[in-house]
Amino acid sequence: MSFLGGTCRILEFLADCAEHIFVLGIIYQRMMTGFQQFLVWLGSPQHLAQDIKVQQVCSTINEFALEYRTCRERVLQQTQKKANHRERNKTGGKMIVEGGNSYKEVTSVCSTNGRRTRVLSPDGDVQAFLLASAVRD
Structure with a gap:
């Protein structure tokens, strides 16, 4: 009697497997149909989309x-x-350069042509810079 019970379980298992295989086949067909429609949407000819x-x-x-x-x-x-x-x-x-020495624009007058020129000078030494440039001119 145990043999018949085992056979019954195997038959149920095989029937369940067959049902799953059938459902997977339907899913595969739908997925491939959707993929082929996607290829057609991308611009592939329909007869070629089936072979890709x-x-x-x-x-x-x-x-x-x-x-x-x-x-x-x-x-x-x-x-x-x-x-x-x-x-x-x-x-x-x-x-x-961030931080460190900051420079300030200083306008000085050139003695040779009388034009004003802009130069960069350190903030702390503005007066010394102007004096030094006046002495050089």
Whole structure:
């Protein structure tokens, strides 16, 4: 009698497996139909969309994503370099140092042509700088 009970369990198990396989087949068909519709939406002809494998499309998308990321990083680096170059041009090529010595723009008169010129001088020594430049002129 135990043999018949074991056979009954095996038959139930096999029937359950067959049902799962059938459901998986339906799911696979629906997924492939959706994939083919996606390929048609991307612009692939319908007769060719049936022959294209999912792995081919996934590898193409993966390669595109990698190429896009590297190009985007390159463009961002170029943009940053241009911004740094513009900032350097604004400061006349001189490095701006945070903290440390701060410089103040001082206007002095050139004795030879009478024109006013602007020079950078340290804040603490403005008077000494003006005196020294007056003595040199």
